[in-house]
Each structure stands twice: as structure tokens, then as C-alpha cells.
Amino acid sequence: MLNFTSVLKNKIDITVNIQNFNNNFITANLHEIQHLASIIKEKAQVYLVIGVGGSFLGARAVIDALTPYFRSYNGVEVLYAGNNMSGAYLKQLLAYLDTKDIYVNVISKSGSTMEPALAFRVMKDYMEKRYGQTARERIFVTTDAEKGILKQIADKEGYRQFVVPSDIGGRYSVFTPVGLLPIAVAGIDIEAFVRGGRQAELDFASETNSAIDYACTRYALYQQGYSVEILASFEPRLNKLHEWWKQLFGESEGKEHKGLYPSTVNYSTDLHAIGQFIQDGSRIMFETLIHFEDIDGDVDIPFSLDDIDGLNYLSGHSMNDINAISKDGVALAHEAGGVPVIRIGLPKLDAYHVGYLMMFFMKACVFSASLLEVNPFDQPGVEAYKKKMLELLKRNVVKVHV
Ligand code: PA5
Secondary structure (H helix, E strand, O other): OOEEEOOOOOOOOOOOOHHHHOOOOOOOOHHHHHHHHHHHHHHOOEEEEEOOHHHOHHHHHHHHHHOOOOOOOOOOEEEEEOOOOOHHHHHHHHHHHOOOOEEEEEEOOOOOOHHHHHHHHHHHHHHHHHHHHHHHHHEEEEEOOOOOHHHHHHHHHOOEEEEOOOOOOHHHOOOOHHHHHHHHHOOOOHHHHHHHHHHHHHHOOOOOOHHHHHHHHHHHHHHOOOOEEEEEEOOHHHHHHHHHHHHHHHHHHOOOOOOOEEEEEEOOHHHHOOHHHHHHOOOOEEEEEEEEEEOOOOOEOOOOOOOOOOOHHHOOOEHHHHHHHHHHHHHHHHHHOOOOEEEEEEEEOOHHHHHHHHHHHHHHHHHHHHHHOOOOOOOHHHHHHHHHHHHHHHHHHHHHHO
16 A cells, blocks of 8 residues: 655664554544535635644645645635735735635634734624625634633634644644545545545554554664754645645644754755755765656647757657656665665556555654654644734734834
């Protein structure tokens, strides 16, 4: 199912009590989500997801990985807000939305995160001015079942609500309504996605499995002095999956002055940017290469009578074939340059295998954090910036009113 190749000569010997890693990350009523998604798909031109961090990255990763590069926009276009505090972004978004039929899904487990809360305040006002009383039928709230300001607003306004399970943190929530509702609205087969996740759960419930191998390998490399892990792939639409992975590992492991710094590259674009450093710069990193064997859509290289560019030796081959060969070339070059390469291969870029891969990473991440002896489910460091920002905001607000 998933082909994992370790770079370690000797397996590290770790006794695992797998019971400790039986976290359940899949909780959702698929029928309810599919039913609502089918209604939205009929009516909406834009579905706006308001959320930050784990409250939007999973959905965005899956949607980008599994929808075409150049959309015709006959279906629903999924857009995002509340993941930055740019006024220019919001202003341009509002202008863009003006000519579109829109639905809004605000997602926040705590219900009080500043970025989505501000964006939602702006969007709520916009929706009410534009749609009047019916605005409330176009707004869905995904939050805690019982507590939080967003929950209070949803109750007061009568918005339809979806629950973020209390025991599942944002970055582990892609198999809950947090991820599944936007993914379904984007037209992706959530049943296949969840099936992939469930199969991975089964496969990674044994005492030896590739999620444990991945965690052990990166831990052993960390102990040997490597401080950066670079996640790499050769398909641009995996870009946001990289971002999701970066958050998953960065926020789960980077604490108590420990952890690998998670970094990402997209090849071949980045071979012409940061590739020089990876090949030849400070020897601080190893690389984890993701490869999907079968990717929908391909182009053959045509034969040219004059062959001025000298590329006829590649005619008859497809771009995807060449891309796959270049992946092997890059791995060989980087290994020769002193960058250990872990390989993760999957048969096909589809909903099932993306679900499988994401569950693989979540299981591996929890296990990996346990090797570092840190809690994979909290993020105390994130609070530091919030505290400072609030102090400054409150001081400035006082100044404005003086
Ligand atoms: O993974 C996490 O827990 C975080 O990234 C949160 O998802 C992020 O901070 C947003 O939090 P909330 O959903 O409470 O708005």
C-alpha cells in the first residue's frame, strides 16, 4: 500500500506498546456531510472556508491535491479566509465575492482565534448586508460541541453547526467535519478518502509498521545531528499537503527546545532555487521524498524533424515518465552529496491514497513525538505570540479612544 524505504543500515530497536498509539482520528457522519455538500454544490459558486492552522490546512491540502490545476469553475470554488490578517486580501476577496453566490463555513475549535474571528466578523456583516435574513442559511459553523464564543454566536444566530470532537486537535482533524465538509463541497469522494484513512489505521496498529519505521528513522537521524527534515515531491499540486505536513510535525514536535525543523520543497521548481543549498550547503538536513506512481493526466514528448533542441531522445516518453526518472536522479545526487533520503511511495494520487498517506503521517507524528518525549497534541509556544499581540492591540485601542 505504502512503500517505505529507510536510510538506516541497522533498524533501531524500540519496544512499542501500540495500545498507547490507538488515537481515533476519524469521527464524522459522512451521510450528513455528503447531503449538505450536494445542496451547496447545486447552489453555490463560492464556498468560503474561514479558519487557520489545523482548521483549514487539511482541507486545503486534500482539495489542492485532488482537483485540477486549472479549474473551469463551473462547480464550487473553495476559497479561504481567516488564515492571515491582510486587509488587502480581505478587501480583494470581498470585491471578488460580490458577483458570486456564496456560502461560508467558519471553522474554529476554540472559537476565539483572532485571525478567523476577525475575518468572520467582516464576513458576517457582509453576508447580512447582502442576503438579509437568509444569510443565516448560508453560514455553517464548525466548532466545539459545548463551549466557545463561536458556539455562542452560532446558537444565537441559529447557524447550522458541525462538531470538532473535543479529543481531536486541529492538525489531526482532517477526518472530522473540519476537513470533510469543505473536501466534499469541492467534489472529492470523502468515502474513499476516509476508507484510505481507515485502512491506514488498521495497517499501523501492529507492532512493526512503516509509520513506526518512519518515526524511528527520522529520530535516529536527529540523534546523529541532522536538524532539518525536508519533505519533497515532484507534483506541484502537493504543495499544500506539504504545508499541512509542516504544521503537523512542527506544532506537534517543536517544543522544549527539541525537534526536527520541518521544511518543504517542490521539485523540479525548487531544484532551481534551494536545490544548490540542499546539494552543497551546510550538511544539516535529510530529505523525505513522496512519490505517487500514477497521476491522472500526462503529455507525450513529440518527435521533431529538425531536433534543434536535441530532445528527440526523449520523444515517445511522457512528461510523467521523465518526472519520475528525474526524481531518482535527484535522490541519487542528494545521497551522494551527504543528504540521507527516505522514500515514501504510493500507487496512485487519488482520494483513497491521500487519506492513507495523511493517516500515515498522523500516526507517525504521534509516535515520533513520544520518542522525543513531548506532547504531540498541545502547542504552548503558539500562545506566546498571541499574548504579546493582545497586549499591543489593547494598548493601541486605548490610544485610539483617548
Ligand atoms: O493544530 C492546531 O491545534 C492549531 O493549528 C489550531 O488548529 C489553530 O491554532 C486554530 O485553532 P482554532 O481551531 O481553535 O481556531
